[in-house]
Amino acid sequence: MLTPSAHTDTFCRDNLPPATDWPEFVFDLPGLHYPDRLNCATALLDSTVATYGREQPCLYTAEETWTYGDLLDRANQIAHVLTGDYGLVPGNRVLLRAPNSAWLIACWFGVVKAGGVVVTTMPLLRAPELTKLIELTRPVLALCDSRLLDELSTADPALPVVPVGGPTTDDLTARAATKPASFTDVETAADDVVLLAPTSGTTGVPKATMHFHRDVLANADTFSEHVVAPRRDDVFIGTPPLAFTFGLGGLMVFPFRVGASVVLPEKTDPDTLVDAIEKFAVTMLFTAPTTYKALLKRDDLGRVKSLRRCVSAGEHLPEVVYTNFHERTGLRIINGIGGTELLHVFISAADDDIRPGSTGRVVPGYRAEIQDEQGHPVPDGTPGLLAVKGPTGCRYLADPRQRDYVRNGWNMTGDSYTRDADGYFWYHSRSDDMIVSAGYNIGAPEVEAVLDQHPDVVESGVIGIPDADRGMIVHAAIVLRPGVLPDPDKARELQGFFKATAAPYKYPRSIEFVDSLPRNPSGKVQRFKIRDRWSGTR
CATH class of the missing domain: 3.30.300.30 (ANL, C-terminal domain)
Incomplete structure (x- = not known):
């Protein structure tokens, strides 16, 4: 049963899949029980400032450093721009288009503080792809990096667009500078939609996954807390865009939940990555196996000696990559499988629990089993389809493919796996296109x-x-x-x-x-x- 929504614009509630098509949600950990009224921006930003202070370092870029207080002020100012200058009301969708940057994170928090729903998009998307997402999610406004305006204007000339990071007087940075640095966050419901995260469809038609305020925190309070185990003094870096839920968690939600800091290089090639790790004494790396393979080709891996945690997701991590990286650096890569439908990683292992070549075991707070084509669990050692349930799960925006992804209360990830007698999951292949x-x-x-x-x-x-x-x-x-x-x-x-x-x-x-x-x-x-x-x- 959904709690009363704070959304004036009811588009998201109106387009949730029928409750009978939802997966079963389980809240096995005490930390996963959230209050009925919850704004995840308040929990991740305002509460962190209240706990650790305004001067705690937050975001590092090539040009500047923002403290948590700086980010809070700018997010509040952006919320004023959205509500005062553009009439944003709770439940309105706002499309974000930018490379990873401090201002992109400020925009994300500004939208959420104002009760809006963030529509995350990849900066590499072209006009035809953006057109499909705009038609699907119906944003009322877009906040777009000033260097990326052309494709967006071509995609939908009628969509109001606010440039970000440019020299004009109508730029968001200029508008925000004139606004108060305090804002009263909208008291959204914990089960109000906060994020529409697009994912590629095997039919060629995009899907948008719908995530609640509580979902955003649940990934921090499961995978991050119990497997990654970040600390306040950690410095995060990674290659995934914030438009990917892998990037949103690893480069924003997880560090902000504990008051840690993040390095945000716009380029994520191996040279830039190694330079930034060395310069900022980075301790936490989130990236895909492709990057670990590229790093292994270098003869200067001694420059990443500040790292204490390396996380891999997005594709299967080959055993040879794990082994070679461990031999070269002494670091054990934390492998994991997640999905946009569940927001982040739900099977993983760290430290002495790692078995090279395996994805890991079920993350605390989740459940998983291997099923046959009829939906029956198969014995350990038998290949089958990976089925998962937990505090997060699939809700597609107005999409009949909801019934394909959810079966008998389980999220069917589209991966073929085997589970061994010790509860470790071993990847075989994708089972779809x-x-x-x-x-x-x-x-x-x-x-x-x-x-x-x-x-x-x-x-x-x-x-x-x-x-x-x-x-x-x-x-x-x-x-x-x-x-x-x-x-x-x-x-x-x-x-x-x-x-x-x-x-x-x-x-x-x-x-x-x-x-x-x-x-x-x-x-x-x-x-x-x-x-x-x-x-x-x-």
């Missing part, structure tokens, strides 16, 4: 939809293929129109077309030209046959 490349989730149909827009492409079929550095890469089998030469130049042209049309991280790094695509009697593309054919040519 999702490609996980360098920590990015890429739906095969969404890649096909972009490629098929090219005038020379008759049709395409996309799969993921193994890659030593990225775990998997996107491979496209493409049928060209008659008379078009299937050569390397055409492959490069199609890759360039894709990068100009959609987020570049999704582009097919491998292309083969074929006469036709394999289909079943009903006409559906049989991607497994594309995969088999690719394997047979290796």
